[in-house]
Amino acid sequence: MAPTWTQTRVIRLGLSLILLLFYFSLLGMVFNPQVPPEYDSYYIEQTDPSWSGMNAYSYSYGTVLNFTSDPGADQSPVTHLAGGWYDKEPTGTWTKGESASLHFSPNSSIDSGLQLRFRGTVISNEPTQNITVLVNSQQVQTLTIRDSGWQNLTVNIPASNVRNIDSNQLLNVTFLIGSPTKPSDISNSSDTRRLGLAIKWFVMEKSSQ
């Protein structure tokens, strides 16, 4: 038997339908949060192990980032460290384990390639340490670095890897460490951290490629 459609019944069922539509629209908001990349990385994706702060990933191409715990002249302190880094030290910041990431929210869009320049050093239980650089999960270069102290290193990122990144998107640079090494395994050090690459300063510039 079909229900009798009294006015009260229609109103109540109509209200139920409106509520249902409201909950569906909320679902839409749940799947499309309007949050800055720093929020997304820390709270939602949880790729950033600590809260960097709003606009922490903001970056203007050409800005030199200081990875040491001491304030450097003409350098901005790095606030772009995502997962895989130990605490900053006076000489630089070491990667932790197999991978370490940097998140950037560029202030301007780009239509050319990029050049990453950084001053780094490696530690390895082998003669060389292999560092693979990924940009937004795409491999761009593998550096084979000798453990011979601090050196300037360069990575060229082709335009095809970054062309679609505009100022609203996150540029994610990841260093994959070939052989994370504990200093205690290769020397008399008591340091048991799994180190790979240390960075003193880092800059990302537009290139003509």
Added chain:
Amino acid sequence: MKYKPPELTERQYHFATATFLVVASFTTYIVAAAGWYLIQPNSGGFIDLLVIFDSAWYRLTIEQGYMNEPFQSGSPTGQANWAFFPLYPLSVSIFKYITGLSTNHAGILISNLFLLSSMYISFKYYSETRDESSIIVIGILLAFFPYSFYFSTLYTESLFVLLTVISFYLLHHEKWLWCGVTGALLSATRAVGVLFAGVLLLRLFSDYYSRGFTSREMVVQLFYDENRVLAIGLVPLGIGLYMLYLYFRVGDPLAFMHVQVAWGREFGNPINTLIQGLLGKKWSVDIISIYLSLWSSAGLLCGLYLLIYRRYTEAMFLLGTILIPLSSGLQSMPRYIIGNPFFIFALSDIINRLGKTKWIILTTLASSNIPLLFLWFNGNGLVA
């Protein structure tokens, strides 16, 4: 002529008992604080002793509203008050505005009024749903059970208990639309309040099942049961409106959940959390994890007890409100457990079966609240 006390109606008796117990429990806190001052003479005022831990978050929300962005530095880096649902802070704000009291005083007073009302409604609900019930055990447990001080401070627990018992009382009397309204308030008090929609669904379909409806008949019957359908739809409205607010404030409707990461909470399998806690593997301080796991186990056992006695809706609500917070860790589990009236009701069911030994058990339980209260005054994380 010999004085004969006037006969009290049941309502008067319930109200008088509830009032006496709430006043007595608060007096205990004052006496305990006096004892605490003998040990730590330089402690702050009584209100400062009582209003600590998450009370600071509620006070911040009451006085300044919700934050636009998290704390950028200091020990609460990344933490924000989005985790704290709005109905309790809103209630205190209104009460504070009406009375002109300070935030702490208004919060403590309204929490105790919520406790008094919770007790009164609990007496009615409990005596209507149990045979040979003794309401005094419920009252003593709510007033003096370990951790019951949460009901009297700037915390959401007493409001949550009140709305839970009102909702179940209304459901017991088949007042579905009002259930929807109180359910919406419940989901605006704590996220787990939304489980009451599941309770209503369970009740609705168990009713259909007992009437022998086929699946098709059940769907058709929903169009006849517009009150029930609307009630179920109303329950998530509280949390839904808060999510909408967070979307416009922060950009993330689930900010209340996502911000938990700043407290070190990670969502996982609650049973796994419990087992790891009991084995002392997950936390560095084993004794604390075992202690918190035992509390969680006691809560779950009470849920199972209600299931065995076919109190399905009560069991579902109790188990849900334990398992959901347990899925993100063991922290604060005693608070979540005593903040559910069905844990207290199940315990009361058990204690009421014990005859005269029940008084020994009740006295022991009430006595153990004092050392916990001292830990609270001391700001010890075990009671946070």
